[in-house]
Amino acid sequence: MEHYTTDGLLGAAEEACRAGRPREAQSLLDQWWDSSPRAASQDVVILYTIDDPHTIRQLKLENAAREGYSFLVSFLLGQGAEITNSVLAAARNSNSTEVFQAFLDHGWDINELYWGTTSLSGVLKSDKLVDWHLEHGADPNLHLGRGGTPLERAAVEGSVHAVKSLMSHGARLEGSDALIAAAASMNENPEPIKIMAHLLDSGVDINRLQNVRDPDAATPLTGTALHQAVERGDAERVRFLLQRGANRDVKGFQGLTALEAAEAMRLNQMADVLRSERPDVIGNTVSLSS
Structure with a gap:
């Protein structure tokens, strides 16, 4: 033997x-x-x-x-x-x-819930597994609110490929916080900006206010994608959103603009970016979704 x-x-x-x-x-x-x-x-x-x-x-x-x-x-x-x-x-x-x-x-059952989420929501960091799940009947909109929809979770932790794949299989953009999630992503690679670009190119409202599921967890920077990019402390994302037409005067959940919130929270670098970004570049089209 x-x-x-x-x-x-x-x-x-x-x-x-x-x-x-x-x-x-x-x-x-x-x-x-x-x-x-x-x-x-x-x-x-x-x-x-x-x-x-x-x-x-x-x-x-x-x-x-x-x-x-x-x-x-x-x-x-x-x-x-x-x-x-x-x-x-x-x-x-x-x-x-x-x-x-x-x-x-x-x-x-590929759509069975485990601990309040689906298998699809658990594989969003793997493009191969995302595609396989969607091709085999995984529902791109099924969730119980914990951690957000698969699209929102892909925006915050996945890739632009995963986001595109979810959207091509029917993931809903209406009422989605996917853009805001991408702006808040902890990923330090270029993917969050590519994801934001693809979402904006697909018609997502850049100035949409995020859904607030837990008001007690809200901060002065709970608001738009611009607010979240400021809270993340990512100057490149802030500039990108401004260049794509983000309105710096929109007030967030606590009634503060992104600049006012940055000042209140002493995020001096982010406040400087918001003040210094030239108005004449706002509205330019920046697309990184390809």
Whole structure:
């Protein structure tokens, strides 16, 4: 019999499944479990013990999904393992469409809510997984409010490709805070400005006031995309929005313009940008969406 490392056992089990040798796959899985460190088991809900067959099967499924072993995932689902939020999180880490396809093949509802969100909202950092989900029936508008719509979440944490893909599959712009989300994004790469450009080119109102779901969490800079770019402290985004026609006189949730709010919060650099941006450049078209 061949000898495998602990990591190699899981891969060998995948190959056995792929070759149609389920008994060998089960034996390798059991060897893997017996030889694996138990660090992962410490995170298991205390209601279970490590000897519980369901818990063991779930941990095997999580590891198979994380490694992208789609045949092994299918094998374990056939044994009664369940698709949980932890399993979906592991699958996202693999970036494997084959693993998600195995979920579908075993009756998974791609629009089922897990912890108040959908699988689509969880894969927005992966262009490949976004496209796969949308092509297989994921609803681009389904959410429960936590974290915003998929489009808003893609604007704040994803790519311009993800935003375009969501829009091409019917993501609604009406009432969306996607532009404001992009202006507030923590990403320091060029993507937020590219996303803002694409949204503006698609007709989004640059001066729209954001939806305020929690008034207690509002700040003097809760307001328009311009307000959010100022709060983010990103001079390039502020200049871009002004050049695209943002109205610096629009007041935010607390009745302050972006400049007034910047001054009140002592964001001196942002206040200087707002004061110094020449009026004669406002209204110029800047497009970075291509």
